[in-house]
Amino acid sequence: MKTYGARLLLKMAWRNLWRQRRRTLITIIAMVAGLGLCIPYYGLTEGLSADMKRGITRIHTGHIQIHNPKYPKERAMAETMPLGIEDRVAKIDGVVAVAPRVYSGGLISSDCRIRTSLIGLPSGKPLPPATRLAQGKPLDAAHVCGVLLPRSAADRWNLNLGSVLRLRPLPPPGACEKVEVRGIIQGNDVGRSPKHQTAQMQIFMFATQVQKILSPAKKEKPIDWNIDDLPKEDTPAATKANGANENGTTAKPRPKTVPTTSPAQPPRAGVATGAHGKPAPTNERRSVDHGKLAPQTPPRLGPDHGFWTLMRSESNPVGIVAIDPAKESKVTLLSEHVLSGTYLPAGHRGKGPRPILLGKRLADQLMVKPGDRIGLDIMSADGYPVDEIFTVSGIFQTGVDEMDRGMVYVPIDVAWDSNLMNLKAKTPSPIHEFAIRIREGLNEAQVAQRIRKAVGPGFLVQTWQQLDPNTAKLIQYQDVAIAIFLGIIFIIAALGTTNTMLMAVFERTKEFGVLKSVGMTPLRMATLIITETLLLTLLAAVLGTAIGLGFDYYLMVHGLDLTAYNPAGFSYQGLFIEPIWKAIITPTGVLVPVILLCSVSVIVSIWPAVKASRIRPVEALKQEG
């Protein structure tokens, strides 16, 4: 009886649904659209969350970290822990890899040698002929070491107004030892003059200054660093004991004498003479014998032309991370982020500078490429700055701004070298941090608990959620966002369903009256309506899931291409978001919307169902239709 009743009910419900074909179809389409949207949306949001989690765990932090409990607060270099516990941690079930790290800070700097042609301008002419000033000011007598730079050179060497270039080697005393870019000029043949093509750059400065720079080096008295030998300000200048050719900073400059050692030549016509009437010596010798980039034979130039090597120095504060390259690459994706050059070699045994890995933005700023040498001032554990030369081994790009601009990786032996970081502790090989990668899909907190048990007290074991609560919260907020979105979609779907079923009930009042008068109980009546809704919903669920999964699959494979908006991806709070937004398909991502849709539909069909069950046959039969 019961089964028969149920089957009859199903049959009736199915037939009733298709009596109003168009309305039913519209309702189904609305539900399918809702579901078809919700599933890919869920997938995309989960994809973003996974992206963020991956950004945290695979770029630098790792899933779990171990520290000396005193280390995280002040990050004092002395708060170390022994490297030895690594073996114990690596054996724990779920731990994939362990990477030890030592941190310090420092200053990175690069020197870029630019072989430059110095071109003198007579004192009355602040601009070279046939040029115009693109930026800055023309030469003026108040800034004798000011120079003008062609636009092309400024762009090539990334120089701006106010940039300072050093001369190397230092020119004779009294000449400019560094020049400042005061103006950037543009003109048809500036920077293209064949005379200067052997140089990498040309600059324009006062002819008198060029002559001073190119004048032969004089024998200098070494500086006497004894403080007691300095004369008092009020003693007359003639009796001062220190040096013969320099001026006291507070005394008036004495006129310079013509150095007797330089071969004096009569000033040529058309060439400006020096401010002190010093003739300009032609000096081809000096212009070839320094710098590796010296050309074979420079063209014969006027006395106010010459070549010199200018140094473009750039420096930046950096965070220094000493790593074990092989272990690090198992925990993070650092080795895969190397754009050019190579990842740090496994062991540095040979002679020559140690390798260093630096970020793309830092490398651009310093204008270095793999193979170049850079200087690094490292803050040692004893509090002294120590300097060392490194060779750029590779340049990485993680997409996280802070890392690409301000972090460098060096081999871990830098930390223990007594000439460098000199990190010492009672235990051998002290380190600051272990970054741990665990098997995908495991719960970080559980693995962390196992690690805590294994290493014993005295170590701080934290999951990435504890280390970076902001991101963990951000990912939680994504779930809230999903809930809100699902809520809105299903409220709309529910209203649609209610409307459909209510209409269906009102239309069939007479029919229900007949059914009731032949003995249908109110409960069965209600069950009929609910069954109708359920059938409708199930139909929509099947179709919607199919369509939604289709979209989801497309988004999983191809992703949403956002490269038009942010070609390189963007970093947010130390997280890198890929420019192609890919969805991931999870069981919850499909089941939650489907179950939600079904349950919401059943709930909202209760009202029409109750309405139908309360129909009184006598009144219903009186109605038209």
Add this chain to the structure above:
Amino acid sequence: MIKTFLASWIALISTAGLAHAGSWGKCPGGTKAIVDRADRIMVAGSSAGIMTMRVVKPHNHATMKMKFWSSGREKMLVRIAAPSRLRGMATLKVGTRVWYYMPRTDRIVRVGSSMLSDSWMGSHFTNDDLIKETEMEKDYTCQARRDLAASYRITLKPKPNAPVVWGKVIMVIKRKNGLPEKVEYYDEHGRLKRIMTFSQARVMDGRLVPTRFVLRPAGKSEYTEISYQKIRFRVRIPARYFSLRGLTR
């Protein structure tokens, strides 16, 4: 409209001028002279000397012996004499530019704008402290002066647009000899950031000066101490000291 604007401007300018002549900000006359004298105590034309810098941090104590040469506030050369592993390391400041010299690798490093807030030689002084040519009398205006039994406590606020990082500075100056005793630096929210104390006043080259400076970041148990072994004032320093040549030799 324009007239009233102009009139108010003129009134403002003239009162400002008047205030400048007599008192300084909200403080009685004479305050400016007191502050200026204390502020200039170490700046005397050109000076040269020997000092020891001790950086005390919870886990390490670094001591460096240095020689310095300075000319006014614009030029300074500091060379490390000890310990031997740092010997020859030098800092040159000319105007607003600072260079370091690293003898071990024979490099000159120019301090860029991104490094201003970084520590100088591992101490609690920053590169910015080195570069700034702040003159209390020019860049600050007096907010309050309290005359205590043995000292003046003078609260200074930076003038609008003054190139200073502090929101407030309190100087405590001894009445007896006009020497600074303590300077407290506050940020723009009025929080105490660091304290500089001056002590061990001694006569050096004919001048009474404090010879021990301690800079202590607020709320930390660490500090940097500079003590002068010798200072010679008003000496003639050759120009080449304050050049890259002087830096690297």
